[in-house]
Amino acid sequence: MVFTASQLGVFDLLRESGELMSSATVAERLKTSLTGMQMLLGACVEIKVLKVEWKDGKDLYGNTEFADLFLAKSSPKSQYYTMKFLSENIYGSLQYLPEAIRDGKPQILSIYGISSNELYGALYRSNEGVQNFLRYMDEAWSLYGKEVVSAFDLSGFQLIYDLGGSSGGLAKEFISKYPNCTVTLFDLPEVMEISKKYNAFSDGSQITFHEGDFFKDPIPEADLYILSRVLVNWNDEKCIQLLTKVFTACKPGGGVLVVEPTVDEEIFGSFPAHMYAMISLLLTRGKLRKPSELCVFFNITGFKDIQFKKGNVFDVILARK
């Protein structure tokens, strides 16, 4: 419902006008039915994303601060594509959640009607699909990026690879915090193609692109590898396979930085972490792990000096070769 208001442009209209507007004006400007808009605005007031004032018998609506910041598409901290992703990929698919829990397997076939059971094949069917997914991945870093890159002092790492770096949202936070580093985004060709257009970095940029599949193609040598929202989408076997490859490529004294939600030792996390877990179940072969489970991966693959930092949504783990 909030996404509906966002899609119709309610929050942007109210943000840009800078003044309160009647339901009639909102409906007229956004070319919707009056009754429908009135009911939508009323519901948005109820859940406190809009505020209302009554003046001369007229209802006048405005954004709450929350809507201005996060729901208007035009805001720098907008979470529009996150809502879009959840709305288009998750809400309707929740009907397959019982099956996912029964089988312990993703339900890509039922959800997207394609025979591959890999999420990325489904999401990346079209350029628009890639773009929407990249923007969704990006939006989280406008909220949590600074927290993540500040979790540890990473200024000692020069050459950084962001494996599955997609849109470069986290990479941008890295170079802003650590101006001496360079970050190479390593992702599938179809992703890199869109990511390049989307980012349009200047020639001398500290962010560069590397096309490849990190399971199949060689991983170049570097000081630090970022695995952000990667392991959570893969099963234990694939995680160990990937970390082994990373360990081999990594310079001595280098490290790996895992960024993803985790659950604590008693399987409790935050509300977003649990929602993340349900999405993982539905769409991927991965799972939300405990820090101790991730430590096992590091130990098996040779990494040591493991440090863990709890975040608001994304936890950060640094391990060294």
Next chain:
Amino acid sequence: MVFTASQLGVFDLLRESGELMSSATVAERLKTSLTGMQMLLGACVEIKVLKVEWKDGKDLYGNTEFADLFLAKSSPKSQYYTMKFLSENIYGSLQYLPEAIRDGKPQILSIYGISSNELYGALYRSNEGVQNFLRYMDEAWSLYGKEVVSAFDLSGFQLIYDLGGSSGGLAKEFISKYPNCTVTLFDLPEVMEISKKYNAFSDGSQITFHEGDFFKDPIPEADLYILSRVLVNWNDEKCIQLLTKVFTACKPGGGVLVVEPTVDEEIFGSFPAHMYAMISLLLTRGKLRKPSELCVFFNITGFKDIQFKKGNVFDVILARK
């Protein structure tokens, strides 16, 4: 997610066992994957529908009182079919909400892929569809029925017709509160057929059945007509048409009892009322109305002595001929 746990039988298992159970036992008894079940149980604890205790390093789960009462299918106050209706008919359809608000029209064609744009045609395509819908309609009365039938002293009415009475859930509350009345359920043949089986009233029951379409077929004479969750699903023209017919059939001194959520004069209601409004927009040609809008209908069609009683979800309006 809560419905997933309900569908898989988590709440019933924990309700019936009467003791705490480990995630491994729950997964085994319900034949699901262990990882999936652990993540589901963790999420259910997070949103406080399950509770957990740790004993000898084992996680032991139990229902909260709320889950025992409302989420277990076997509870007399279960809201299982309400969750099922929302899960199967609403969550996925919310993607069509922007279109519904733009057009001010229901989106039955997009949602159900059938050419009729009437909700009931879509819901009643199969016997199972009728049955699920009836149970959904019924469940609300296990929570709010007593409040509704006690809103006014209705003991003066003997012969009552419940127009669109579907499952008879509210009718049962009526005869329990007013033992001298008889209630006739008036609904479409496909609904009455299921309702009869579903209810299996004894021969001498105070509840009887009348097959018909209240827009097309004659409405018999009675003392009181119940219109529960009916007007909210129809546009103004249809509401006036129906109330005119009811007024003509009604005995002098008789009345009509409208039961549905309303919004106050400043378009604000409860959270359930607003959700109801969104569902109306998406699925019907109706809308959530203000009491004053319903009064206009009564005035136009000849009813008088209007009394209004605010309820927790369902408001009650009595008007007399």
